[in-house]
Amino acid sequence: MIELTHVTKSYNRGKIKAVDDLTLTVKPGEIFGFLGPNGAGKTTTIKLIVGLLRPDSGRIAVEGYDVAKEPLKAKQVTTYVPDFPAIYERLTGLEYLNFIGDVYGVPKAERLERIGKWLEIFELAPVVTNPIQSYSHGMKQKIVLAAALLPAPRVMVLDEPLVGLDPRAAHQLKEMFREHCDAGKTLFFSTHIMEVAEKLCDRIGIIHKGRLVACGTMEELKAIDRTEAGQSLEEIFLELTEK
Amino acid sequence: MSASSAGAGAGGGVGARPSRVKTVLTVIRAGLRSNFGLATLKHRLLKEKKDRWLVPLVGVAAIGVVPMFYGIVLLIENVYLVLKPMGQERALLSFGILAGQLLILLFGVYYVIAAFYFARDLEFLIPLPLRPGEVMASKFAVIVINEYLTVAAIVLPVVVTVGVLARRGVGYWVNATLVYLTLPIIPLALVSLVVVAMMRFINVSRKKDALILVGSLALIGLSFALQIGLGRSAGGRGPEASAQAVAAFFTSPDSLLNKVGAIFPPGIWATKAIAGGFSGEGLANLALLLGVSVVLFAGMVVAAEKLFYRGVIGLGETTGKRRRLTRDEMSRRVSSGRRAFAAIFGREWKIMNRTPIFLLNGILVSVFVPAIFVLMATLNKGGRGGGSGGGGGGDPMALLGTLLSANPLVVILGAALFMTICGSVNGTASSTFSREGAQFWISRMIPVAPREQAAAKFLHSYLVAMLGVATASVVAAVFLHLRAAYLAPAVALSLVAGVLLAAVGMMIDLARPLLDWTNPQKAIKQNLNVLLALFADVGILTAVFFGVKALMRVKLATNVVLGVVFVGLGALAAVSYLAMLKFADKRYPEIE
Ligand SMILES: Nc1ncnc2c1ncn2[C@@H]1O[C@H](COP(=O)(O)OP(=O)(O)O)[C@@H](O)[C@H]1O
Ligand SMILES: [Mg+2]
Numbered sequence: 001m002i003e004l005t006h007v008t009k010s011y012n013r014g015k016i017k018a019v020d021d022l023t024l025t026v027k028p029g030e031i032f033g034f035l036g037p038n039g040a041g042k043t044t045t046i047k048l049i050v051g052l053l054r055p056d057s058g059r060i061a062v063e064g065y066d067v068a069k070e071p072l073k074a075k076q077v078t079t080y081v082p083d084f085p086a087i088y089e090r091l092t093g094l095e096y097l098n099f100i101g102d103v104y105g106v107p108k109a110e111r112l113e114r115i116g117k118w119l120e121i122f123e124l125a126p127v128v129t130n131p132i133q134s135y136s137h138g139m140k141q142k143i144v145l146a147a148a149l150l151p152a153p154r155v156m157v158l159d160e161p162l163v164g165l166d167p168r169a170a171h172q173l174k175e176m177f178r179e180h181c182d183a184g185k186t187l188f189f190s191t192h193i194m195e196v197a198e199k200l201c202d203r204i205g206i207i208h209k210g211r212l213v214a215c216g217t218m219e220e221l222k223a224i225d226r227t228e229a230g231q232s233l234e235e236i237f238l239e240l241t242e243k
Numbered sequence: 244m245s246a247s248s249a250g251a252g253a254g255g256g257v258g259a260r261p262s263r264v265k266t267v268l269t270v271i272r273a274g275l276r277s278n279f280g281l282a283t284l285k286h287r288l289l290k291e292k293k294d295r296w297l298v299p300l301v302g303v304a305a306i307g308v309v310p311m312f313y314g315i316v317l318l319i320e321n322v323y324l325v326l327k328p329m330g331q332e333r334a335l336l337s338f339g340i341l342a343g344q345l346l347i348l349l350f351g352v353y354y355v356i357a358a359f360y361f362a363r364d365l366e367f368l369i370p371l372p373l374r375p376g377e378v379m380a381s382k383f384a385v386i387v388i389n390e391y392l393t394v395a396a397i398v399l400p401v402v403v404t405v406g407v408l409a410r411r412g413v414g415y416w417v418n419a420t421l422v423y424l425t426l427p428i429i430p431l432a433l434v435s436l437v438v439v440a441m442m443r444f445i446n447v448s449r450k451k452d453a454l455i456l457v458g459s460l461a462l463i464g465l466s467f468a469l470q471i472g473l474g475r476s477a478g479g480r481g482p483e484a485s486a487q488a489v490a491a492f493f494t495s496p497d498s499l500l501n502k503v504g505a506i507f508p509p510g511i512w513a514t515k516a517i518a519g520g521f522s523g524e525g526l527a528n529l530a531l532l533l534g535v536s537v538v539l540f541a542g543m544v545v546a547a548e549k550l551f552y553r554g555v556i557g558l559g560e561t562t563g564k565r566r567r568l569t570r571d572e573m574s575r576r577v578s579s580g581r582r583a584f585a586a587i588f589g590r591e592w593k594i595m596n597r598t599p600i601f602l603l604n605g606i607l608v609s610v611f612v613p614a615i616f617v618l619m620a621t622l623n624k625g626g627r628g629g630g631s632g633g634g635g636g637g638d639p640m641a642l643l644g645t646l647l648s649a650n651p652l653v654v655i656l657g658a659a660l661f662m663t664i665c666g667s668v669n670g671t672a673s674s675t676f677s678r679e680g681a682q683f684w685i686s687r688m689i690p691v692a693p694r695e696q697a698a699a700k701f702l703h704s705y706l707v708a709m710l711g712v713a714t715a716s717v718v719a720a721v722f723l724h725l726r727a728a729y730l731a732p733a734v735a736l737s738l739v740a741g742v743l744l745a746a747v748g749m750m751i752d753l754a755r756p757l758l759d760w761t762n763p764q765k766a767i768k769q770n771l772n773v774l775l776a777l778f779a780d781v782g783i784l785t786a787v788f789f790g791v792k793a794l795m796r797v798k799l800a801t802n803v804v805l806g807v808v809f810v811g812l813g814a815l816a817a818v819s820y821l822a823m824l825k826f827a828d829k830r831y832p833e834i835e
Binding site: 050051052053054071072073075076079080082086087088090091094095097098099100101102103104105106107108111112115116125126128129131 | 567577578583586590593597680682684685689833835
């Protein structure tokens with residue numbers, strides 16, 4: 001569960017309003033797609049949720065924990081996949097996974113099982129003892145994903161997770177999304193690819209210039225504009241983000 | 244493009260097209276700007292209005308440097324006055340110049356490797372329509388300008404003091420300026436040639452990082468060895484550590500200077516060029532110096548055409564064997580859950596040790612600084628005829644020991660100061676957050692309290708400091724013949740002082756971490772925080788010094804004074820450590 005209440009965040013001393021009075025709730029068991037053009041404020045919103053940025057005003061809670069007041073409790077139940085996989089280049093993939101397992105306190109048996117599983121799925125098993133430095137961009141992204149999955153968190157927040165993944169890995173990731181949420185957990189991800197949002201998400205929020213311009217299930221979004229039934233998300237998106 | 248440029252060879256006119264020259268200049272300018280961080284600093288000072296407090300601080304630091312400089316100038320003046328009647332004042336000039344060049348040689352290895360091979364800007368430079376020689380020349384220019392600053396502290400006082408005292412004319416000053424501007428080129432070009440050749444061969448190997456480290460250490464070791472060798476052949480000297488002795492040391496027929504000169508003649512040319520002014524001798528030597536500089540520089544550019552890119556390209560690749568772990572191996576390698584503290588400590592340790600630049604500037608510095616003292620001791624002992632190393636009166640180190648042993652308190656505090664400095668001059672603590680760079684988000688995300696993370700980092704920095712203290716105490720015991728009764732309290736004091744200095748260094752880095760670097764060099768070597776921490780260390784140690792002086796005036800027993808210092812430092816250490824943890828809790832959420 002993720003709750004944002006009247007959250008505002010600006011950069012450069014208020015000159016750039018990146019997130020403007022955003023109120024949003026993502027329920028447990030839900031895949032929430034956060035859709036918007038470049039510069040809409042997706043990354044900023046995500047960094048606010050995971051506590052990498054502090055809002056100018058408003059309140060953010062994850063699983064009921066106020067991100068500002070109980071940061072450690074919120075962090076314990078959340079993992080985050082950034083848009084750019086900046087991770088310790090000098091560690092090996094396995095050392096990084098071990099590090100994450102240690103700091104989140106994942107017990108050995110689960111750790112072994114999950115690491116084995118995700119390394120196989122992401123085809124990282126043969127390189128896991130090599131330094132991350134030697135990984136391709138996509139491989140780095142996969143090791144970050146594997147690390148984010150390792151603690152089996154109640155909430156996962158991902159910034160454009162499908163960008164740069166090969167089709168196979170992208171497919172696997174989508175399966176994982178479903179699995180994660182079927183277990184009653186929450187998943188929040190941003191994307192600018194509409195098909196992904198349309199196919200995958202239980203609910204979609206469209207952000208434009210820092211404001212949430214629409215939010216709801218696919219059906220609800222289609223009902224906003226009654227001009228034509230069977231409108232695709234792309235058309236809705238273009239319409240809403242026109243101005 | 245690499246094929247065509249290799250085909251064009253080195254003869255193909257560097258200055259043929261003006262646009263080309265412009266590109267090279269742009270690269271140099273960009274290099275300088277990023278090297279000195281002026282753009283960032285300007286932005287931080289003027290736009291974001293952060294770091295304003297730096298301005299008065301730099302002023303204070305400058306004022307603090309004045310008395311030190313004055314002391315150096317006085318010393319030079321005294322030596323000059325002794326040498327003058329003997330007609331040997333030139334020896335002083337050569338000494339300053341040679342010391343400057345040796346310094347360049349020593350640090351050059353390091354700058355060159357970092358700039359040529361580890362700077363990330365290579366990724367952008369290589370695709371530019373520039374030839375390898377041009378890229379290298381522009382990087383070389385940046386290092387040369389950098390070295391002007393390093394050398395200024397040594398060469399300028401000598402050259403200026405001698406010039407003023409001798410009331411030299413225009414020729415002296417003009418030549419001195421030209422020599423100063425040329426000075427770094429010869430040693431740096433030599434270093435570059437060796438490094439470029441070395442990297443060309445290292446790059447084909449598998450264990451690159453290890454080899455780079457071994458290679459740089461070997462080069463540094465070589466320059467040390469050179470100095471020791473010179474020291475051994477330097478000839479005997481009188482026991483008095485007076486200006487007379489220094490003068491004798493300069494002028495004896497087979498003195499250190501002449502030996503160095505014999506091996507490294509550019510120093511002699513430079514001296515003659517300056518001292519000779521506009522006379523035939525002066526101009527001839529100036530021409531020689533400039534000519535050799537140009538030739539070596541050109542040689543380096545030619546070598547770069549052939550070797551440089553083959554050393555750079557693919558340097559980041561690791562020829563990792565692709566090998567699947569068996570179930571058993573996997574089970575063994577997946578940790579069964581360390582405490583977060585241990586995990587973070589382990590991460591610090593691994594990243595530090597596996598990043599050559601961090602290792603050189605952190606751990607190795609704390610071993611090197613004491614080692615330099617050993618070197619000085621060896622160097623001077625080597626001069627004693629038999630060289631049996633019994634710690635005779637001619638050994639300035641032993642002399643220092645004898646001198647100090649007059650007052651046990653002074654000996655203990657002096658040794659403690661020495662050990663503290665050896666442990667704390669490295670930038671490990673004051674770059675601990677900066678070193679995380681773009682990966683800092685991980686520390687922000689993990690469910691581990693900032694104070695716990697900071698505590699793990701503290702332990703790491705402190706262990707590095709202890710390494711320095713340990714090396715320094717070996718030096719004190721073996722080379723300064725410090726008795727155990729003096730050594731033990733000195734070690735205890737420096738371990739306590741180490742806590743204080745590490746905590747202060749961490750707080751400085753926490754206040755303004757430098758996270759947006761791409762070249763690891765910037766996180767530690769060119770990190771202003773490391774410098775600020777050094778200032779802070781000097782300030783703290785000076786304050787302690789005056790505190791102790793006041794205590795000594797009260798004429799308390801040695802043990803009482805030591806006890807008071809120990810307890811006082813201990814209290815400061817505890818307070819600063821706790822303050823650092825608290826500061827971490829405050830700062831972590833703020834750093835964006
Ligand atoms: N660190 C920053 N400093 C100043 N402005 C920023 C910063 N990060 C983002 N912005 C601005 O905030 C707005 C939203 O950016 P972002 O959240 O990254 O958008 P998105 O992820 O949707 O592409 C943009 O106008 C961007 O220019
Ligand atoms: Mg974004």
